[in-house]
Amino acid sequence: MDQKRKRRAVGLGLVAAAFGAIIWSLMDRPHRDVAGESAQFKLVPQELAIALTSGDSIAALYLNAVVELYAVVDQDDGTRASFEGGVVAVWDTLNSHRALKKGELLRVKGRVTGYDDLFEEVRMDGLVLVDAPGAEQ
Numbered sequence: 001m002d003q004k005r006k007r008r009a010v011g012l013g014l015v016a017a018a019f020g021a022i023i024w025s026l027m028d029r030p031h032r033d034v035a036g037e038s039a040q041f042k043l044v045p046q047e048l049a050i051a052l053t054s055g056d057s058i059a060a061l062y063l064n065a066v067v068e069l070y071a072v073v074d075q076d077d078g079t080r081a082s083f084e085g086g087v088v089a090v091w092d093t094l095n096s097h098r099a100l101k102k103g104e105l106l107r108v109k110g111r112v113t114g115y116d117d118l119f120e121e122v123r124m125d126g127l128v129l130v131d132a133p134g135a136e137q
């Protein structure tokens with residue numbers, strides 16, 4: 001019986017180690033690089049809001065997609081920016097950005113995370129500045 005217990009203990013240890021390795025690999029995924037991804041859609045904020053409120057099948061196309069917006073800044077507090085037309089986006093923490101001015105027209109991109117029915121806002125994260133029309137490069 002001693003031999004059977006040792007084999008069972010070794011077997012359970014190997015199973016636990018394999019399970020732990022699988023969990024570790026799932027948790028240790030790299031941060032999604034929205035800045036490096038190409039935009040799947042190019043829209044203005046109003047179009048994105050309409051798409052996300054028009055039904056599950058259409059909204060599903062945009063969820064978790066990288067979207068480029070041609071937008072007018074409503075507010076920027078350094079952590080998140082809001083745009084006219086009902087889009088609120090959290091800045092990407094890995095890329096630096098300049099402060100935006102209210103009324104500024106520019107292109108940004110980010111990942112669509114959902115639509116907030118209560119506030120009637122499209123939510124995005126990983127926001128990065130693509131460029132500001134008329135700005136020097």
